[in-house]
Structure formats: structure tokens, C-alpha cells
Amino acid sequence: MQLTPASVALVRGAAVQQVHRAETHEIAPGAGSGMNSPPTILPAGRVLFWQGDDQRQQIEICKGLVRAVRLFGNGRRQILAFYWPGDIIRAIRGSSYSYTAETVSQCELRWCSEVHLACGPTNRSGADQILGQVLPLLTAIAQKSTVARLAWFLLRVRNHLPPDPRIEGVLRIVFPRADIADYLGMSVETVCRTLSDFKTRHLIDLPTRKTLRIRDVSRLRKIAQGWSAF
Amino acid sequence: MQLTPASVALVRGAAVQQVHRAETHEIAPGAGSGMNSPPTILPAGRVLFWQGDDQRQQIEICKGLVRAVRLFGNGRRQILAFYWPGDIIRAIRGSSYSYTAETVSQCELRWCSEVHLACGPTNRSGADQILGQVLPLLTAIAQKSTVARLAWFLLRVRNHLPPDPRIEGVLRIVFPRADIADYLGMSVETVCRTLSDFKTRHLIDLPTRKTLRIRDVSRLRKIAQGWSAF
DNA sequence: CGGACGCTTGAGACTGATCAAGCATAGTGG
DNA sequence: CCACTATGCTTGATCAGTCTCAAGCGTCCG
Numbered sequence: 271m272q273l274t275p276a277s278v279a280l281v282r283g284a285a286v287q288q289v290h291r292a293e294t295h296e297i298a299p300g301a302g303s304g305m306n307s308p309p310t311i312l313p314a315g316r317v318l319f320w321q322g323d324d325q326r327q328q329i330e331i332c333k334g335l336v337r338a339v340r341l342f343g344n345g346r347r348q349i350l351a352f353y354w355p356g357d358i359i360r361a362i363r364g365s366s367y368s369y370t371a372e373t374v375s376q377c378e379l380r381w382c383s384e385v386h387l388a389c390g391p392t393n394r395s396g397a398d399q400i401l402g403q404v405l406p407l408l409t410a411i412a413q414k415s416t417v418a419r420l421a422w423f424l425l426r427v428r429n430h431l432p433p434d435p436r437i438e439g440v441l442r443i444v445f446p447r448a449d450i451a452d453y454l455g456m457s458v459e460t461v462c463r464t465l466s467d468f469k470t471r472h473l474i475d476l477p478t479r480k481t482l483r484i485r486d487v488s489r490l491r492k493i494a495q496g497w498s499a500f
Numbered sequence: 501m502q503l504t505p506a507s508v509a510l511v512r513g514a515a516v517q518q519v520h521r522a523e524t525h526e527i528a529p530g531a532g533s534g535m536n537s538p539p540t541i542l543p544a545g546r547v548l549f550w551q552g553d554d555q556r557q558q559i560e561i562c563k564g565l566v567r568a569v570r571l572f573g574n575g576r577r578q579i580l581a582f583y584w585p586g587d588i589i590r591a592i593r594g595s596s597y598s599y600t601a602e603t604v605s606q607c608e609l610r611w612c613s614e615v616h617l618a619c620g621p622t623n624r625s626g627a628d629q630i631l632g633q634v635l636p637l638l639t640a641i642a643q644k645s646t647v648a649r650l651a652w653f654l655l656r657v658r659n660h661l662p663p664d665p666r667i668e669g670v671l672r673i674v675f676p677r678a679d680i681a682d683y684l685g686m687s688v689e690t691v692c693r694t695l696s697d698f699k700t701r702h703l704i705d706l707p708t709r710k711t712l713r714i715r716d717v718s719r720l721r722k723i724a725q726g727w728s729a730f
Numbered sequence: 731c732g733g734a735c736g737c738t739t740g741a742g743a744c745t746g747a748t749c750a751a752g753c754a755t756a757g758t759g760g
Numbered sequence: 761c762c763a764c765t766a767t768g769c770t771t772g773a774t775c776a777g778t779c780t781c782a783a784g785c786g787t788c789c790g
Contacts, residue, residue: 340639348639367635397627405597408638409570409578412685455642457747462770687779692738
């Protein structure tokens with residue numbers, strides 16, 4: 271059995287941290303030198319850093335998808351944000367309210383020193399960055415129905431999902447359904463059912479389980495705005 | 501009719517901002533001088549600053565209660581945090597994801613320059629501060645039942661609520677039920693019902709509508725942890 | 731004293747979670 | 761290359777939890 275973070279989280283107490291740390295990615299060589307390290311390729315399901323770590327590096331995502339997640343003792347988790355190619359992860363240092371970063375898919379990453387990017391256009395603190403992600407999420411979860419939340423989510427990730435090379439206009443869904451569920455605060459079953467509903471209503475297509483085509487953006491927008499189911 | 505922020509929010513578009521600004525508190529004299537201004541007393545329901553304002557001052561709460569809230573066009577709102585005596589509000593500058601600050605009860609406030617407090621023990625950015633409030637709230641709303649959320653809330657505010665001078669061990673609930681509802685993402689009716697349930701189960705007392713006595717902290721803690729109703 | 735507002739309780743409907751079963755897909759080893 | 765298996769996905773049935781609508785009550789303030 272391979273230990274994925276999700277399954278490991280079912281274990282309680284100190285053992286969690288132990289196993290967790292065992293599979294943490296070793297920081298790339300030369301990362302602390304002030305120069306950018308060369309890109310690193312990581313498979314899916316690897317941890318970049320743990321919540322509570324004193325993370326002083328920034329991580330640039332060249333390819334792939336990374337999720338920011340809070341893990342709880344009862345096996346549940348809350349995904350706070352997704353990071354897409356071009357994003358730079360700035361960790362929250364010295365805060366008990368930080369998060370764990372994991373690769374969702376295979377990733378090409380670049381560790382870089384904090385100083386190097388401090389003056390760039392993305393000059394925001396890690397807290398600022400996460401807050402910009404979490405505030406809309408909070409209001410979506412607190413105020414929208416599951417249907418509206420999922421529509422909102424699809425519109426948000428639409429511009430980030432990589433296109434499927436085989437069919438024009440089709441996007442590759444790089445995350446499992448469980449990630450959508452743990453991001454939007456709903457069950458996997460409801461995610462599936464609602465996606466099927468969207469398909470039935472010709473809002474989207476699901477050519478395969480891992481591909482998506484958005485057919486009616488404007489109607490999806492209307493659904494995403496309101497509370498009501500449809 | 502008196503225009504409270506909540507009722508004004510029912511209006512749409514530009515008019516909202518207009519009326520809103522009309523009742524904004526005028527910044528205390530001398531606030532920008534680098535010296536602390538003398539304490540200011542404000543009645544309940546006044547706005548300290550608006551979401552999107554370029555707020556460069558910090559506000560120390562000497563007495564009373566302030567709420568951080570995001571207002572939406574459809575009349576809904578999401579309360580992000582409460583600030584209690586001793587707290588210092590650091591606004592989020594230059595971010596579209598900032599918030600509005602309003603007095604919940606009569607308040608004694610002190611405007612102070614940002615520099616003055618930059619080296620104190622509360623040396624955290626505004627984003628850091630809000631994030632520390634919002635992350636636990638997000639996970640509470642996303643993962644707990646309404647019952648667990650309310651128990652969690654009561655335990656959180658317990659140490660901040662001012663004691664009622666008349667009866668020993670009784671606290672004054674300074675916020676209306678609607679504030680609890682808009683903070684925890686539930687309806688006012690559910691807040692009422694759940695409080696009544698807690699009373700029936702001897703977890704709390706409600707001597708009057710505005711007073712509260714917590715009778716069984718440990719049982720309340722158990723309820724606050726789990727998803728299950730009781 | 732009257733009215734407005736906030737609080738409380740009830741009835742009903744409906745959303746969404748849970749449990750359960752079956753199916754598709756990708757990965758593995760013969 | 762083909763079973764075989766593990767995993768993730770999908771759909772159905774059921775029901776608890778929570779919202780909505782509605783009505784009544786208490787309290788505060790003019």
C-alpha cells in the first residue's frame with residue numbers, strides 16, 4: 271500500500287507527523303543560496319512543506335498543480351487554494367495558521383529565495399496571498415448552495431486547466447473529485463451528482479472522467495451567483 | 501427610519517456606497533500626526549472604514565465590540581471577525597479583498613499611526629491578523645454542523661464577553677442573533693433554536709435575551725469538536 | 731401608549747450527507 | 761498482452777439537518 275497524505279491523515283497523533291515528514295520532499299540543492307535553483311520535477315501527491323514549518327523559500331510553479339491544504343486529526347481536510355503554473359507560493363512563516371502544500375499532479379517547480387522576488391509584481395506577503403484565495407471561498411461556502419458553489423468553482427478553474435491535446439475546447443481535469451469536495455466543503459457524491467446534472471442540462475460536457483468542456487458560460491455564471499439550485 | 505448598514509445593503513449599486521459613506525465615521529483629529537489620538541466614543545452601528553478604503557491607520561479598541569464584515573449586493577453579508585477590547589485592527593491596504601469595520605456596541609476607540617505599533621507584540625500584518633481569524637472560521641463552516649459551530653462560537657467569545665454586573669457568572673451578549681448567524685453562516689432561526697436546545701440540555705442559561713451563562717464547558721467542548729448534533 | 735424591531739417557536743419543504751452497490755479506469759504482475 | 765486488483769467515479773435510496781415561511785411574543789424607544 272502506498273501512503274498518500276489523504277490516507278495517512280486517518281492515523282492519529284504523533285504518528286501522523288512522523289509518516290508525513292518521511293515523505294516530505296527534500297529541499298532542492300542550492301535553494302538557500304539566494305540564487306534560483308533549477309526546476310525540479312515531482313510526481314503527484316508529494317508534500318512541498320508542512321503546516322507549521324518555518325518555510326523561508328518561495329516556490330514557483332512552472333508546470334502542474336499544487337494544493338494548499340489544512341489537515342485535521344479526524345481524517346478530514348480542507349483545501350484552501352490551488353496554485354497553477356505561473357503562481358508563486360509564499361508560505362506563512364511563524365504562524366500556527368499555516369498550511370501544507372502538496373502536488374496534485376506531476377509538477378515542475380522552482381525553489382527561489384524570498385529576497386529574489388520581493389520586488390516583483392507579485393510582491394505580496396504569504397498571508398495576503400492566501401487571504402485573497404480564502405475570503406471568496408469562505409463566502410462561497412457560507413452563502414451558496416452546493417450547485418452554485420460548483421458552478422463558481424468551474425468558472426474559476428476554467429482559465430487554468432490545461433487543454434486536452436486531442437479535442438479542441440476540452441480541458442483536462444487534473445484533480446480528483448475528492449479535491450473538489452474538500453475544497454468546496456461538500457461530499458464527493460454531491461460533486462458527482464451535480465456535475466451529472468450540469469451535463470444533463472447541457473452546461474458542460476464530460477467526454478471522459480478526467481476531461482471537461484464548458485458549454486454555457488453565461489448560464490453557469492447565473493447559477494454561480496445565486497443561492498437557488500437552478 | 502434610521503439607516504443601519506444592514507438595511508442599507510439591501511439597496512443596490514452606487515447608492516449603497518453613497519449612503520454608506522454618508523455615515524462613515526470622520527477620522528479623529530490628529531490621527532495622521534504620528535501621535536495617538538485621544539480615545540473616541542462611538543455609538544453602535546457606525547462604520548470605522550469601508551472595504552476597499554486605503555486605511556493607513558490602526559484602531560485600538562479600548563471598550564466595546566467591532567465587527568469585520570463583507571457586504572454583498574444582494575443584501576447578504578459575511579462577518580469575518582470580531583474585535584474585542586485590547587485588540588488592534590490593522591486594515592488590509594490596497595487589496596480588493598479587504599473588509600468593512602463597524603461598531604457592534606458603543607465603543608471607545610483610539611486611532612493610532614501604523615509606525616507607532618509596528619514594533620509591539622502585535623506586530624502582524626493586517627492580512628495575517630484576519631487570516632488567523634478566518635481560517636478557523638472557514639473550516640468550522642465547511643466541516644461542522646450548525647450545532648457544533650454554535651458551541652464553538654460560544655466557547656470562543658466566552659472569555660471576551662463582559663460580565664453582567666448584577667449576577668455572578670453571567671455574561672452580556674453584546675451582539676444580536678443576526679450577527680451570530682452571519683458569522684457562522686446559518687439562519688437566525690437556527691441560532692435561536694440551537695441556543696434554546698443548549699438551554700434545555702443545561703449547557704447554558706439565558707437569564708434574559710442579552711445575557712448568557714455557560715454551565716457546562718466540557719460538554720460544550722465535545723459538541724464543538726464533532727460534526728454530530730449532540 | 732404605540733410601533734418598530736429583534737427574538738422565539740412551529741410547520742413544512744427541500745437540500746445535501748450517508749450508506750450501499752455497481753461500474754470504469756489505471757496500474758500491476760503473470 | 762491479458763487478467764486482476766485497487767482506486768476512483770457514479771448512481772440510487774434514505775433520512776437527518778437546516779432553511780424558509782409564518783405567526784406570535786417581548787422589549788426598547790419615541
